[in-house]
Amino acid sequence: MPFESMNDAQLGVLSLLLEVSANPKPGNVDREHEFSDLKFEHFILSAISAYPAFEDCMNRRGSIGTNFFNAVVRSYEICRTNVHFGAFFLLIPLIWCGGKVDDVEDELKKTTHEDSLAILSAFRICKPRVMKVKELDLRGEKVKEEILEKKVNLYHWLEKSPKENVVARELVERYWRSLEGCTILRNRYEQCGNLNEAIVYTYIYLLSKHLDPLVIAKHGLDTAYYVKERAEEFLDEFSLEGVRKFDEELVKRGINPGSIADLTCSSIYLALKEGLI
Amino acid sequence: MPFESMNDAQLGVLSLLLEVSANPKPGNVDREHEFSDLKFEHFILSAISAYPAFEDCMNRRGSIGTNFFNAVVRSYEICRTNVHFGAFFLLIPLIWCGGKVDDVEDELKKTTHEDSLAILSAFRICKPRVMKVKELDLRGEKVKEEILEKKVNLYHWLEKSPKENVVARELVERYWRSLEGCTILRNRYEQCGNLNEAIVYTYIYLLSKHLDPLVIAKHGLDTAYYVKERAEEFLDEFSLEGVRKFDEELVKRGINPGSIADLTCSSIYLALKEGLI
Numbered sequence A, B: 001m002p003f004e005s006m007n008d009a010q011l012g013v014l015s016l017l018l019e020v021s022a023n024p025k026p027g028n029v030d031r032e033h034e035f036s037d038l039k040f041e042h043f044i045l046s047a048i049s050a051y052p053a054f055e056d057c058m059n060r061r062g063s064i065g066t067n068f069f070n071a072v073v074r075s076y077e078i079c080r081t082n083v084h085f086g087a088f089f090l091l092i093p094l095i096w097c098g099g100k101v102d103d104v105e106d107e108l109k110k111t112t113h114e115d116s117l118a119i120l121s122a123f124r125i126c127k128p129r130v131m132k133v134k135e136l137d138l139r140g141e142k143v144k145e146e147i148l149e150k151k152v153n154l155y156h157w158l159e160k161s162p163k164e165n166v167v168a169r170e171l172v173e174r175y176w177r178s179l180e181g182c183t184i185l186r187n188r189y190e191q192c193g194n195l196n197e198a199i200v201y202t203y204i205y206l207l208s209k210h211l212d213p214l215v216i217a218k219h220g221l222d223t224a225y226y227v228k229e230r231a232e233e234f235l236d237e238f239s240l241e242g243v244r245k246f247d248e249e250l251v252k253r254g255i256n257p258g259s260i261a262d263l264t265c266s267s268i269y270l271a272l273k274e275g276l277i
Helices: A008-021 A040-049 A051-058 A066-080 A085-096 A100-110 A112-125 A143-149 A154-159 A164-172 A175-190 A193-209 A211-218 A220-234 A239-253 A257-272 B006-020 B039-051 B051-058 B064-079 B084-096 B100-112 B115-127 B143-149 B154-159 B166-170 B176-192 B197-209 B213-221 B220-234 B240-253 B258-273
Strands: none
Touching: A008 A040, A008 A051, A008 A085, A008 A193, A008 A257, A040 A066, A040 B006, A040 B100, A040 B213, A051 A066, A051 A085, A051 B176, A066 A112, A085 A100, A085 A112, A085 A164, A085 A257, A100 A154, A100 A164, A112 A143, A112 A154, A154 A164, A154 B039, A164 A257, A164 B154, A175 A193, A175 A257, A175 B064, A175 B220, A193 A220, A193 A257, A193 B039, A193 B100, A211 A220, A211 A257, A257 B039, B006 B039, B006 B084, B006 B197, B006 B258, B039 B064, B051 B064, B051 B084, B064 B115, B084 B115, B084 B154, B084 B166, B100 B154, B100 B166, B100 B220, B115 B143, B115 B154, B154 B166, B166 B176, B166 B258, B176 B258, B197 B220, B197 B240, B197 B258, B213 B220, B213 B258, B220 B240
Protein backbone atom coordinates (compact mmCIF):
# COMPACT_ATOMS: atom_id res chain seq x y z
CA MET A 1 0.00 0.00 0.00
CA PRO A 2 1.52 3.33 -1.01
CA PHE A 3 -0.38 5.16 1.76
CA GLU A 4 -0.89 4.64 5.42
CA SER A 5 -4.46 3.72 6.25
CA MET A 6 -6.67 6.10 8.21
CA ASN A 7 -5.45 7.29 11.58
CA ASP A 8 -7.32 6.58 14.81
CA ALA A 9 -9.01 9.98 14.87
CA GLN A 10 -10.35 9.46 11.36
CA LEU A 11 -11.60 6.00 12.32
CA GLY A 12 -13.37 7.51 15.34
CA VAL A 13 -15.19 10.06 13.17
CA LEU A 14 -15.90 7.40 10.57
CA SER A 15 -17.48 5.05 13.10
CA LEU A 16 -19.89 7.82 14.18
CA LEU A 17 -20.82 8.58 10.58
CA LEU A 18 -21.29 4.96 9.56
CA GLU A 19 -23.49 4.39 12.59
CA VAL A 20 -25.87 7.28 11.91
CA SER A 21 -25.97 6.41 8.20
CA ALA A 22 -26.86 2.77 8.84
CA ASN A 23 -30.44 2.38 7.73
CA PRO A 24 -33.02 1.43 8.96
CA LYS A 25 -32.04 1.58 12.62
CA PRO A 26 -35.19 1.04 14.70
CA GLY A 27 -36.10 4.04 16.83
CA ASN A 28 -32.96 6.05 16.18
CA VAL A 29 -31.91 8.73 13.72
CA ASP A 30 -30.96 7.24 10.37
CA ARG A 31 -31.08 8.25 6.73
CA GLU A 32 -34.86 7.93 6.59
CA HIS A 33 -35.80 9.22 9.96
CA GLU A 34 -34.90 12.13 12.20
CA PHE A 35 -36.52 14.07 15.02
CA SER A 36 -37.66 17.68 14.84
CA ASP A 37 -34.98 18.68 17.35
CA LEU A 38 -32.31 16.14 16.41
CA LYS A 39 -31.55 15.89 12.73
CA PHE A 40 -29.30 13.78 10.58
CA GLU A 41 -27.11 16.84 9.96
CA HIS A 42 -26.54 17.24 13.71
CA PHE A 43 -24.80 13.87 13.73
CA ILE A 44 -22.60 14.85 10.81
CA LEU A 45 -21.66 18.21 12.33
CA SER A 46 -21.03 16.64 15.71
CA ALA A 47 -18.90 13.82 14.30
CA ILE A 48 -16.64 16.20 12.38
CA SER A 49 -16.41 18.58 15.30
CA ALA A 50 -14.92 15.75 17.38
CA TYR A 51 -11.86 15.32 15.17
CA PRO A 52 -9.49 17.57 17.18
CA ALA A 53 -10.41 15.89 20.47
CA PHE A 54 -9.95 12.46 18.89
CA GLU A 55 -6.63 13.62 17.47
CA ASP A 56 -5.52 14.78 20.93
CA CYS A 57 -6.42 11.34 22.29
CA MET A 58 -4.50 9.66 19.50
CA ASN A 59 -1.45 11.77 20.31
CA ARG A 60 -1.93 11.44 24.07
CA ARG A 61 -2.32 15.15 24.56
CA GLY A 62 -4.40 16.38 27.50
CA SER A 63 -6.26 13.68 29.39
CA ILE A 64 -9.23 11.39 28.90
CA GLY A 65 -11.41 13.77 30.89
CA THR A 66 -10.40 16.99 29.12
CA ASN A 67 -10.65 15.40 25.68
CA PHE A 68 -14.11 14.10 26.47
CA PHE A 69 -15.09 17.54 27.72
CA ASN A 70 -13.72 19.16 24.55
CA ALA A 71 -15.53 16.74 22.27
CA VAL A 72 -18.85 17.21 24.06
CA VAL A 73 -18.61 20.98 24.29
CA ARG A 74 -17.50 21.52 20.69
CA SER A 75 -20.37 19.36 19.51
CA TYR A 76 -22.80 21.20 21.77
CA GLU A 77 -21.64 24.62 20.61
CA ILE A 78 -22.47 23.71 17.04
CA CYS A 79 -25.57 21.57 17.54
CA ARG A 80 -27.05 23.15 20.68
CA THR A 81 -28.30 19.75 21.76
CA ASN A 82 -26.79 16.51 23.02
CA VAL A 83 -25.82 14.33 20.08
CA HIS A 84 -22.91 12.06 20.98
CA PHE A 85 -22.44 12.04 24.77
CA GLY A 86 -22.57 8.25 25.06
CA ALA A 87 -20.64 7.61 21.87
CA PHE A 88 -17.84 9.99 22.89
CA PHE A 89 -17.79 8.36 26.31
CA LEU A 90 -17.05 5.02 24.67
CA LEU A 91 -14.73 6.27 21.95
CA ILE A 92 -12.48 8.74 23.79
CA PRO A 93 -10.83 6.11 26.07
CA LEU A 94 -10.69 3.67 23.15
CA ILE A 95 -8.88 6.13 20.89
CA TRP A 96 -6.66 7.15 23.83
CA CYS A 97 -5.61 3.47 23.96
CA GLY A 98 -5.33 3.07 20.18
CA GLY A 99 -8.19 0.56 20.21
CA LYS A 100 -6.50 -1.72 22.76
CA VAL A 101 -9.37 -2.53 25.08
CA ASP A 102 -7.10 -4.23 27.58
CA ASP A 103 -5.28 -0.95 28.21
CA VAL A 104 -8.38 1.06 29.08
CA GLU A 105 -8.65 -0.09 32.69
CA ASP A 106 -5.06 0.92 33.49
CA GLU A 107 -5.50 4.28 31.82
CA LEU A 108 -8.70 4.92 33.77
CA LYS A 109 -6.87 4.09 36.97
CA LYS A 110 -4.29 6.74 36.07
CA THR A 111 -6.96 9.44 35.80
CA THR A 112 -7.58 11.86 38.67
CA HIS A 113 -10.62 13.53 40.14
CA GLU A 114 -9.99 16.32 37.62
CA ASP A 115 -11.06 13.92 34.89
CA SER A 116 -14.23 13.16 36.81
CA LEU A 117 -14.93 16.86 37.18
CA ALA A 118 -14.46 17.31 33.42
CA ILE A 119 -17.08 14.61 32.78
CA LEU A 120 -19.42 16.31 35.22
CA SER A 121 -18.92 19.70 33.54
CA ALA A 122 -19.61 18.18 30.13
CA PHE A 123 -22.76 16.58 31.51
CA ARG A 124 -23.98 19.84 32.98
CA ILE A 125 -23.51 21.63 29.67
CA CYS A 126 -25.33 19.24 27.35
CA LYS A 127 -27.68 17.51 29.82
CA PRO A 128 -28.12 14.07 28.25
CA ARG A 129 -30.76 11.73 29.65
CA VAL A 130 -29.11 9.29 32.06
CA MET A 131 -30.28 6.65 34.48
CA LYS A 132 -30.75 7.56 38.10
CA VAL A 133 -28.13 5.86 40.29
CA LYS A 134 -27.59 5.53 44.00
CA GLU A 135 -24.01 6.72 44.25
CA LEU A 136 -22.42 9.73 42.59
CA ASP A 137 -25.47 10.46 40.45
CA LEU A 138 -24.47 12.87 37.67
CA ARG A 139 -27.54 14.95 38.41
CA GLY A 140 -26.96 15.03 42.16
CA GLU A 141 -26.47 18.41 43.79
CA LYS A 142 -23.53 17.34 45.89
CA VAL A 143 -21.73 15.15 43.40
CA LYS A 144 -19.08 17.81 42.72
CA GLU A 145 -18.25 18.16 46.40
CA GLU A 146 -18.09 14.39 46.78
CA ILE A 147 -15.71 13.99 43.83
CA LEU A 148 -13.48 16.72 45.26
CA GLU A 149 -13.60 15.45 48.81
CA LYS A 150 -12.97 11.78 48.04
CA LYS A 151 -10.71 12.48 45.05
CA VAL A 152 -12.87 10.16 42.94
CA ASN A 153 -11.10 9.34 39.70
CA LEU A 154 -12.85 8.00 36.61
CA TYR A 155 -12.17 4.39 37.41
CA HIS A 156 -13.60 4.62 40.90
CA TRP A 157 -16.63 6.46 39.62
CA LEU A 158 -17.36 4.07 36.76
CA GLU A 159 -16.89 1.05 38.97
CA LYS A 160 -19.98 2.19 40.88
CA SER A 161 -22.15 2.41 37.76
CA PRO A 162 -25.10 -0.01 37.76
CA LYS A 163 -25.05 -3.09 35.55
CA GLU A 164 -27.83 -1.63 33.36
CA ASN A 165 -25.62 1.27 32.34
CA VAL A 166 -24.07 -0.63 29.44
CA VAL A 167 -22.12 2.41 28.25
CA ALA A 168 -20.38 3.11 31.55
CA ARG A 169 -19.86 -0.61 32.25
CA GLU A 170 -18.04 -1.08 28.95
CA LEU A 171 -15.16 1.09 30.16
CA VAL A 172 -14.55 -1.03 33.25
CA GLU A 173 -15.40 -4.36 31.60
CA ARG A 174 -12.95 -4.30 28.72
CA TYR A 175 -15.57 -3.43 26.13
CA TRP A 176 -16.81 -7.00 25.85
CA ARG A 177 -20.14 -5.88 24.40
CA SER A 178 -18.42 -3.80 21.72
CA LEU A 179 -15.96 -6.62 21.01
CA GLU A 180 -18.89 -8.96 20.45
CA GLY A 181 -20.50 -6.35 18.22
CA CYS A 182 -17.20 -6.05 16.34
CA THR A 183 -17.08 -9.80 15.67
CA ILE A 184 -20.73 -9.87 14.55
CA LEU A 185 -20.11 -6.92 12.25
CA ARG A 186 -17.00 -8.39 10.66
CA ASN A 187 -18.62 -11.78 10.11
CA ARG A 188 -21.81 -10.34 8.68
CA TYR A 189 -19.89 -8.00 6.38
CA GLU A 190 -17.76 -10.84 5.12
CA GLN A 191 -20.91 -12.84 4.51
CA CYS A 192 -23.13 -10.24 2.81
CA GLY A 193 -20.58 -7.75 1.42
CA ASN A 194 -22.89 -4.86 2.24
CA LEU A 195 -21.60 -2.50 4.92
CA ASN A 196 -24.99 -0.90 5.60
CA GLU A 197 -26.72 -4.24 6.09
CA ALA A 198 -23.89 -5.52 8.30
CA ILE A 199 -24.14 -2.47 10.59
CA VAL A 200 -27.93 -2.72 10.82
CA TYR A 201 -27.55 -6.41 11.69
CA THR A 202 -25.02 -5.56 14.40
CA TYR A 203 -27.34 -2.92 15.86
CA ILE A 204 -30.24 -5.42 16.00
CA TYR A 205 -27.90 -8.00 17.51
CA LEU A 206 -26.81 -5.62 20.29
CA LEU A 207 -30.44 -4.61 20.83
CA SER A 208 -31.35 -8.28 21.31
CA LYS A 209 -28.57 -8.80 23.87
CA HIS A 210 -28.73 -5.73 26.10
CA LEU A 211 -31.42 -3.61 27.73
CA ASP A 212 -31.06 0.00 26.70
CA PRO A 213 -30.59 2.25 29.76
CA LEU A 214 -32.13 5.24 27.96
CA VAL A 215 -35.24 3.19 27.23
CA ILE A 216 -35.31 2.09 30.88
CA ALA A 217 -34.97 5.73 32.02
CA LYS A 218 -37.73 7.00 29.73
CA HIS A 219 -40.18 4.09 29.43
CA GLY A 220 -39.38 1.69 32.25
CA LEU A 221 -37.98 -1.82 32.49
CA ASP A 222 -40.94 -3.62 30.88
CA THR A 223 -40.64 -1.63 27.69
CA ALA A 224 -36.89 -2.21 27.64
CA TYR A 225 -37.45 -5.97 27.87
CA TYR A 226 -40.11 -5.80 25.17
CA VAL A 227 -37.68 -4.04 22.79
CA LYS A 228 -35.01 -6.64 23.52
CA GLU A 229 -37.38 -9.52 22.81
CA ARG A 230 -38.69 -7.95 19.62
CA ALA A 231 -35.08 -7.48 18.47
CA GLU A 232 -34.49 -11.22 19.04
CA GLU A 233 -37.42 -12.00 16.75
CA PHE A 234 -36.21 -9.70 14.00
CA LEU A 235 -32.69 -11.08 14.34
CA ASP A 236 -33.88 -14.66 13.87
CA GLU A 237 -35.48 -13.87 10.55
CA PHE A 238 -33.33 -10.97 9.56
CA SER A 239 -34.24 -8.78 6.60
CA LEU A 240 -33.97 -5.03 6.06
CA GLU A 241 -37.70 -5.02 5.26
CA GLY A 242 -38.50 -6.66 8.57
CA VAL A 243 -36.25 -4.24 10.42
CA ARG A 244 -38.09 -1.37 8.72
CA LYS A 245 -41.36 -2.56 10.31
CA PHE A 246 -39.63 -2.70 13.70
CA ASP A 247 -38.41 0.85 13.08
CA GLU A 248 -41.93 2.08 12.35
CA GLU A 249 -43.17 0.52 15.55
CA LEU A 250 -40.50 2.09 17.76
CA VAL A 251 -40.77 5.49 16.10
CA LYS A 252 -44.54 5.45 16.60
CA ARG A 253 -44.06 4.71 20.29
CA GLY A 254 -41.30 7.27 20.73
CA ILE A 255 -38.78 4.63 21.79
CA ASN A 256 -35.19 5.37 20.83
CA PRO A 257 -32.50 3.00 22.10
CA GLY A 258 -29.69 5.55 22.02
CA SER A 259 -27.23 3.59 24.15
CA ILE A 260 -27.38 0.63 21.79
CA ALA A 261 -26.56 3.07 18.99
CA ASP A 262 -23.56 4.18 21.08
CA LEU A 263 -22.42 0.56 21.45
CA THR A 264 -22.80 0.21 17.70
CA CYS A 265 -20.34 3.10 17.26
CA SER A 266 -17.70 1.47 19.45
CA SER A 267 -18.29 -1.89 17.71
CA ILE A 268 -17.72 -0.23 14.34
CA TYR A 269 -14.59 1.52 15.63
CA LEU A 270 -13.09 -1.76 16.83
CA ALA A 271 -13.98 -3.46 13.54
CA LEU A 272 -12.35 -0.62 11.58
CA LYS A 273 -9.25 -1.01 13.76
CA GLU A 274 -9.19 -4.69 12.84
CA GLY A 275 -9.32 -3.79 9.15
CA LEU A 276 -13.03 -4.01 8.34
CA ILE A 277 -12.57 -1.90 5.23
CA MET B 1 -16.76 31.35 22.29
CA PRO B 2 -14.50 29.19 24.47
CA PHE B 3 -13.39 27.12 21.45
CA GLU B 4 -12.07 27.90 18.05
CA SER B 5 -14.49 26.97 15.32
CA MET B 6 -13.72 24.12 12.92
CA ASN B 7 -10.49 24.30 10.94
CA ASP B 8 -10.42 24.45 7.14
CA ALA B 9 -9.77 20.73 6.76
CA GLN B 10 -12.79 19.91 8.90
CA LEU B 11 -14.91 22.32 6.87
CA GLY B 12 -13.74 20.63 3.68
CA VAL B 13 -14.79 17.19 4.92
CA LEU B 14 -18.01 18.64 6.29
CA SER B 15 -18.95 20.21 2.96
CA LEU B 16 -18.58 16.81 1.24
CA LEU B 17 -20.73 15.11 3.88
CA LEU B 18 -23.45 17.74 3.90
CA GLU B 19 -23.61 17.58 0.11
CA VAL B 20 -24.10 13.82 -0.11
CA SER B 21 -26.57 13.89 2.78
CA ALA B 22 -28.71 16.60 1.18
CA ASN B 23 -31.91 14.92 0.16
CA PRO B 24 -33.49 14.58 -2.38
CA LYS B 25 -30.80 15.57 -4.90
CA PRO B 26 -32.12 14.71 -8.38
CA GLY B 27 -30.07 12.07 -10.16
CA ASN B 28 -27.26 11.89 -7.61
CA VAL B 29 -26.47 9.77 -4.58
CA ASP B 30 -28.37 10.98 -1.53
CA ARG B 31 -29.87 9.46 1.61
CA GLU B 32 -32.65 7.77 -0.33
CA HIS B 33 -30.81 6.73 -3.43
CA GLU B 34 -27.51 5.12 -4.34
CA PHE B 35 -26.14 3.11 -7.23
CA SER B 36 -25.13 -0.53 -7.09
CA ASP B 37 -21.47 0.43 -7.61
CA LEU B 38 -21.49 3.79 -5.83
CA LYS B 39 -23.06 3.78 -2.40
CA PHE B 40 -23.78 6.36 0.26
CA GLU B 41 -21.03 4.83 2.41
CA HIS B 42 -18.46 5.39 -0.34
CA PHE B 43 -19.01 9.13 0.01
CA ILE B 44 -18.56 8.96 3.76
CA LEU B 45 -15.39 6.87 3.54
CA SER B 46 -13.98 9.06 0.79
CA ALA B 47 -14.76 12.30 2.64
CA ILE B 48 -13.03 11.16 5.82
CA SER B 49 -10.08 9.74 3.90
CA ALA B 50 -9.44 13.23 2.49
CA TYR B 51 -8.77 14.82 5.87
CA PRO B 52 -4.95 14.49 5.82
CA ALA B 53 -4.70 15.95 2.31
CA PHE B 54 -7.00 18.82 3.32
CA GLU B 55 -4.91 19.33 6.44
CA ASP B 56 -1.74 19.48 4.34
CA CYS B 57 -3.40 22.13 2.17
CA MET B 58 -4.45 24.08 5.22
CA ASN B 59 -0.86 24.01 6.51
CA ARG B 60 0.62 24.65 3.06
CA ARG B 61 2.53 21.41 3.05
CA GLY B 62 3.31 19.78 -0.30
CA SER B 63 1.68 21.39 -3.31
CA ILE B 64 -1.78 21.71 -4.82
CA GLY B 65 -0.96 18.90 -7.25
CA THR B 66 0.43 16.44 -4.72
CA ASN B 67 -2.37 17.09 -2.24
CA PHE B 68 -4.96 16.53 -4.94
CA PHE B 69 -3.18 13.32 -5.93
CA ASN B 70 -3.08 12.17 -2.30
CA ALA B 71 -6.78 12.89 -1.75
CA VAL B 72 -7.81 11.08 -4.92
CA VAL B 73 -5.58 8.07 -4.37
CA ARG B 74 -6.46 7.60 -0.69
CA SER B 75 -10.14 7.73 -1.58
CA TYR B 76 -9.63 5.31 -4.44
CA GLU B 77 -7.69 2.85 -2.30
CA ILE B 78 -10.61 2.60 0.09
CA CYS B 79 -13.55 2.87 -2.31
CA ARG B 80 -12.07 1.29 -5.47
CA THR B 81 -14.09 3.69 -7.57
CA ASN B 82 -14.10 7.39 -8.35
CA VAL B 83 -16.11 9.25 -5.75
CA HIS B 84 -14.84 12.82 -5.33
CA PHE B 85 -12.53 13.68 -8.24
CA GLY B 86 -14.44 16.84 -9.18
CA ALA B 87 -15.15 17.87 -5.60
CA PHE B 88 -11.49 17.48 -4.59
CA PHE B 89 -10.48 19.41 -7.68
CA LEU B 90 -12.57 22.34 -6.46
CA LEU B 91 -11.81 22.06 -2.75
CA ILE B 92 -8.03 21.44 -2.72
CA PRO B 93 -7.08 24.86 -4.17
CA LEU B 94 -9.78 26.53 -2.06
CA ILE B 95 -8.48 25.02 1.18
CA TRP B 96 -4.91 25.79 0.06
CA CYS B 97 -6.03 29.44 -0.09
CA GLY B 98 -8.04 29.32 3.14
CA GLY B 99 -11.25 29.93 1.21
CA LYS B 100 -9.95 33.14 -0.39
CA VAL B 101 -11.08 32.71 -3.98
CA ASP B 102 -9.10 35.73 -5.15
CA ASP B 103 -5.85 34.02 -4.18
CA VAL B 104 -6.44 30.86 -6.21
CA GLU B 105 -5.31 32.28 -9.55
CA ASP B 106 -1.94 33.42 -8.17
CA GLU B 107 -1.39 30.09 -6.44
CA LEU B 108 -2.19 28.21 -9.66
CA LYS B 109 0.31 30.39 -11.51
CA LYS B 110 2.95 29.35 -8.97
CA THR B 111 2.39 25.64 -9.71
CA THR B 112 4.75 23.75 -12.02
CA HIS B 113 4.33 21.01 -14.58
CA GLU B 114 4.87 18.59 -11.69
CA ASP B 115 1.45 19.60 -10.35
CA SER B 116 -0.05 18.92 -13.77
CA LEU B 117 1.58 15.50 -13.85
CA ALA B 118 0.14 14.76 -10.38
CA ILE B 119 -3.36 15.58 -11.66
CA LEU B 120 -2.76 13.33 -14.67
CA SER B 121 -1.57 10.47 -12.45
CA ALA B 122 -4.62 10.84 -10.22
CA PHE B 123 -6.85 10.78 -13.29
CA ARG B 124 -5.21 7.65 -14.63
CA ILE B 125 -5.72 5.86 -11.34
CA CYS B 126 -9.40 6.55 -10.75
CA LYS B 127 -10.56 7.20 -14.32
CA PRO B 128 -13.47 9.58 -13.81
CA ARG B 129 -15.72 10.42 -16.76
CA VAL B 130 -14.59 13.72 -18.30
CA MET B 131 -15.47 15.73 -21.36
CA LYS B 132 -13.40 15.31 -24.48
CA VAL B 133 -11.36 18.42 -25.19
CA LYS B 134 -9.20 19.60 -28.06
CA GLU B 135 -6.05 20.50 -26.20
CA LEU B 136 -4.29 18.52 -23.47
CA ASP B 137 -7.11 15.97 -23.17
CA LEU B 138 -6.65 14.02 -19.94
CA ARG B 139 -7.25 10.80 -21.84
CA GLY B 140 -4.84 11.62 -24.64
CA GLU B 141 -1.91 9.32 -25.20
CA LYS B 142 0.63 12.07 -25.55
CA VAL B 143 -0.59 14.44 -22.88
CA LYS B 144 2.21 13.49 -20.50
CA GLU B 145 4.89 14.21 -23.07
CA GLU B 146 3.25 17.50 -23.92
CA ILE B 147 3.09 18.60 -20.27
CA LEU B 148 6.76 17.71 -19.84
CA GLU B 149 7.89 19.27 -23.06
CA LYS B 150 6.04 22.56 -22.71
CA LYS B 151 6.32 22.67 -18.90
CA VAL B 152 2.56 23.15 -18.66
CA ASN B 153 1.61 24.22 -15.14
CA LEU B 154 -1.89 23.93 -13.72
CA TYR B 155 -2.87 27.46 -14.61
CA HIS B 156 -1.87 27.09 -18.23
CA TRP B 157 -3.65 23.78 -18.45
CA LEU B 158 -6.89 24.94 -16.86
CA GLU B 159 -6.96 28.10 -18.94
CA LYS B 160 -7.45 25.85 -21.96
CA SER B 161 -10.44 24.04 -20.48
CA PRO B 162 -13.69 24.55 -22.45
CA LYS B 163 -16.40 26.80 -21.06
CA GLU B 164 -18.69 23.79 -20.50
CA ASN B 165 -16.23 22.33 -17.99
CA VAL B 166 -17.70 24.25 -15.07
CA VAL B 167 -15.45 22.51 -12.54
CA ALA B 168 -12.16 23.36 -14.25
CA ARG B 169 -13.37 26.86 -15.17
CA GLU B 170 -14.12 27.66 -11.53
CA LEU B 171 -10.42 27.52 -10.67
CA VAL B 172 -9.47 30.11 -13.28
CA GLU B 173 -12.63 32.20 -12.90
CA ARG B 174 -12.48 32.97 -9.18
CA TYR B 175 -15.17 30.44 -8.25
CA TRP B 176 -17.98 32.78 -9.29
CA ARG B 177 -20.42 29.88 -9.65
CA SER B 178 -19.61 28.58 -6.17
CA LEU B 179 -19.79 32.10 -4.72
CA GLU B 180 -23.25 32.48 -6.20
CA GLY B 181 -24.18 29.07 -4.76
CA CYS B 182 -22.80 30.21 -1.41
CA THR B 183 -25.00 33.33 -1.39
CA ILE B 184 -28.08 31.34 -2.40
CA LEU B 185 -27.36 28.80 0.33
CA ARG B 186 -26.86 31.36 3.07
CA ASN B 187 -29.99 33.31 2.12
CA ARG B 188 -32.13 30.21 1.86
CA TYR B 189 -30.87 28.86 5.18
CA GLU B 190 -31.57 32.16 6.87
CA GLN B 191 -35.04 32.10 5.38
CA CYS B 192 -36.09 28.49 6.07
CA GLY B 193 -33.82 27.51 8.97
CA ASN B 194 -33.45 24.01 7.54
CA LEU B 195 -29.95 23.11 6.37
CA ASN B 196 -31.05 20.13 4.27
CA GLU B 197 -33.69 22.13 2.41
CA ALA B 198 -31.27 25.02 1.86
CA ILE B 199 -28.67 22.71 0.31
CA VAL B 200 -31.23 20.99 -1.92
CA TYR B 201 -32.42 24.43 -3.05
CA THR B 202 -28.83 25.46 -3.84
CA TYR B 203 -28.28 22.28 -5.85
CA ILE B 204 -31.45 22.90 -7.89
CA TYR B 205 -30.39 26.52 -8.35
CA LEU B 206 -26.96 25.55 -9.70
CA LEU B 207 -28.61 22.91 -11.89
CA SER B 208 -30.86 25.60 -13.37
CA LYS B 209 -27.91 27.89 -14.14
CA HIS B 210 -25.23 25.59 -15.57
CA LEU B 211 -25.11 22.70 -18.00
CA ASP B 212 -23.54 19.67 -16.35
CA PRO B 213 -20.45 18.51 -18.30
CA LEU B 214 -20.90 14.91 -17.13
CA VAL B 215 -24.44 14.91 -18.50
CA ILE B 216 -23.13 16.39 -21.75
CA ALA B 217 -20.43 13.71 -21.94
CA LYS B 218 -22.84 10.83 -21.26
CA HIS B 219 -26.16 11.98 -22.79
CA GLY B 220 -25.35 14.88 -25.12
CA LEU B 221 -26.09 18.59 -25.15
CA ASP B 222 -29.86 18.30 -25.66
CA THR B 223 -30.33 16.27 -22.51
CA ALA B 224 -28.12 18.68 -20.57
CA TYR B 225 -30.32 21.59 -21.71
CA TYR B 226 -33.43 19.63 -20.82
CA VAL B 227 -32.16 19.02 -17.25
CA LYS B 228 -31.32 22.72 -16.87
CA GLU B 229 -34.79 23.78 -18.02
CA ARG B 230 -36.54 21.27 -15.78
CA ALA B 231 -34.47 22.55 -12.84
CA GLU B 232 -35.69 26.09 -13.61
CA GLU B 233 -39.28 24.87 -13.40
CA PHE B 234 -38.72 23.10 -10.08
CA LEU B 235 -36.90 26.14 -8.72
CA ASP B 236 -39.79 28.46 -9.56
CA GLU B 237 -42.22 26.44 -7.52
CA PHE B 238 -39.79 24.93 -5.06
CA SER B 239 -40.84 22.15 -2.71
CA LEU B 240 -39.03 19.04 -1.53
CA GLU B 241 -41.95 16.98 -2.83
CA GLY B 242 -41.59 18.49 -6.28
CA VAL B 243 -37.85 17.90 -6.23
CA ARG B 244 -38.51 14.27 -5.33
CA LYS B 245 -40.47 13.85 -8.58
CA PHE B 246 -37.60 15.39 -10.50
CA ASP B 247 -35.26 12.95 -8.75
CA GLU B 248 -37.39 9.97 -9.81
CA GLU B 249 -37.34 11.18 -13.39
CA LEU B 250 -33.55 11.60 -13.56
CA VAL B 251 -32.87 8.31 -11.76
CA LYS B 252 -35.17 6.49 -14.19
CA ARG B 253 -33.28 7.95 -17.14
CA GLY B 254 -29.85 7.31 -15.61
CA ILE B 255 -28.95 11.00 -15.61
CA ASN B 256 -26.66 12.07 -12.77
CA PRO B 257 -25.39 15.64 -12.81
CA GLY B 258 -22.22 14.95 -10.83
CA SER B 259 -20.46 18.21 -11.63
CA ILE B 260 -23.33 20.24 -10.23
CA ALA B 261 -23.01 18.16 -7.06
CA ASP B 262 -19.29 19.11 -7.05
CA LEU B 263 -20.19 22.80 -7.34
CA THR B 264 -22.62 22.29 -4.47
CA CYS B 265 -19.69 21.06 -2.33
CA SER B 266 -17.60 24.15 -3.04
CA SER B 267 -20.65 26.38 -2.45
CA ILE B 268 -21.19 24.73 0.94
CA TYR B 269 -17.50 25.09 1.80
CA LEU B 270 -17.55 28.83 1.06
CA ALA B 271 -20.75 29.25 3.06
CA LEU B 272 -19.23 27.39 6.01
CA LYS B 273 -16.18 29.67 5.77
CA GLU B 274 -18.53 32.65 5.96
CA GLY B 275 -20.09 31.24 9.10
CA LEU B 276 -23.14 29.38 7.78
CA ILE B 277 -23.41 27.36 10.97
